[in-house]
Amino acid sequence: MIVMKFGGSSVASRTQIEKVLAVVRAHASRDPLVVVSAHKGITDALIDAARAAVAGSDAGERIIARQSEIAAGLGCDLELLAPLFAEMRDLLRGIRLVKELSPRSLDYIASFGERMSARCIADFFSRQGMSATAFDSWELGFVTDSNFGRARPIEGFEIRMRAAVVEKIAAGTTAIITGFVGMNEAGEVTTVGRNGSDLTASLVGAALAAEEVQIWSDTDGVMTADPSVVPTACSIAHMRFDEAAELAYFGSRVLHPATLLPAIRSDIPVRVMNTNRPEHPGTVIARQPGPNPRPVTSIAYKERQAVLTLTSVRMFEQVGFLAEFFAVVSRHAIDVDMICTSEVSVSISSYNVHQLEAAMPDLERLGTCILQRDKTILAIVGQQLPTTSGLGARILQCVAEAGVNVQMMGLAMHSINTTLVIDDADVAKVVPVLHRNLFET
Ligand code: ASP
Ligand code: MG
Secondary structure, three states, rough: EEEEEOOOOOOOOOOHHHHHHHHHOOOOOHEEEEEEEEOOOOOHHHHHHHHHOOOOOOHHHHHHHHHHHHHOOOOOOOOHHHHHHHHHHHHHHHHHHOOOOOOOHHHHOOOOOHHHHHHHHHHHHHHHOOEEEOHHHHHHEEEEEOOOOEEEEEOOOHHHHHHHHHHOOOOOEEEEEEEEEEEEEOOEEEOOOOOOOHHHHHHHHOOOOOEEEEEEEOOOEEEEOOOOOOOOOEOOOEEEHHHHHHHHOOOOOOOOOOOOHHHHHOOEEEEEEOOOOOOOEEEEEEEEOOOOOOOEEEEEEEEEEEEEEEEOHHOOOOOOHHHHHHHHHOOOOOOOOEEEEEOEEEEEEEEOOOHHHHHHHHHHOOOEEEEEEEEEEEEEEEEOOOOOOOHHHHHHHHHHHOOOOOOEOOOOOOOEEEEEEEEHHHHHHHHHHHHOOOOOO
């Protein structure tokens, strides 16, 4: 069995969904289980509509019109979606009345995109001669905790899932399962977080011990750099799990950062493919993938980060100062990416800008603090980084050539990831130079 996940752009319209059907058909002998996202733009529209409802306006009808248009394009009878449309109207009306949007109701409203797309796609497939049934993930045992906006399956969900799959998916039928959404034990709808359908796919794949998890999107696999910044970026044939995990985390937009964890734990290869060019082999991410001839695998970056620097002479020759510092950081729920220390200062980077702001008064008790915004963490990832001499010099030479100032740097022992902090405004200057030097020579 394999899990095939199709993202928003892959299911954006009838033209795209026809490609999906052809791809699924081509894999029929591998017993595919299909996980789908909402049609492109629908989740954003749902979230905007929920926010608009708090302010008293009604943006729900526009979404219903858009979804109806896609459904009609697929030849679906609109009765198929009538119950969901009614539920959505009720919910938005409720939000307008109470003028309040809790994380619980936000997940509930955001869930409609996948629930509608799965139904339309299964219906279309069936009329095209491939027997298919739509499932809300929870019908197949995807039961989560109540962490709205970043829910995760509860312990033991795998057992429920295996039982449900045997019981509910008829032989010869392809299941079309909602990505992104789940349900807690109280019967409330949850989501695993934005762009989370990848994660749903890998969780489902791991639970069912799939042979492979395929992530189908609109690029030829994972690229050496963001093609919008580096037009010459190319696809990476093989990646190790840890390389791909670093990249996903550091902003490579193809994979949700948490996607690889379940795959790593269960040792299931993840293949990233292009729905628009299914003949392209894409990227295979595995424990021991094939060889990579290049010293560096990829360049990724995460913008809009903040860097906090604390300076204190109290740090000098002291034991436990950093523990005190990180106790405050942890109390304010700040998710730290990079750390650099000197004898009298410590700098951390994080995307939790608001939490950092809130922590300032507490941190200032420990020393002098400076908080800087609009920073980018640039990550250069590759298995050979810790063992290739001169690579660090090459990287820094590129940054110098681009006329850009490095403000913080990190490379841990045995690390496959060198990170640099630069200004957001400098990304477009540095990344093409790095790419030319590390990939195109
Ligand atoms: N539809 C959801 C989102 O836009 C999940 C996904 O596309 O993976 O965030
Ligand atoms: Mg997506």
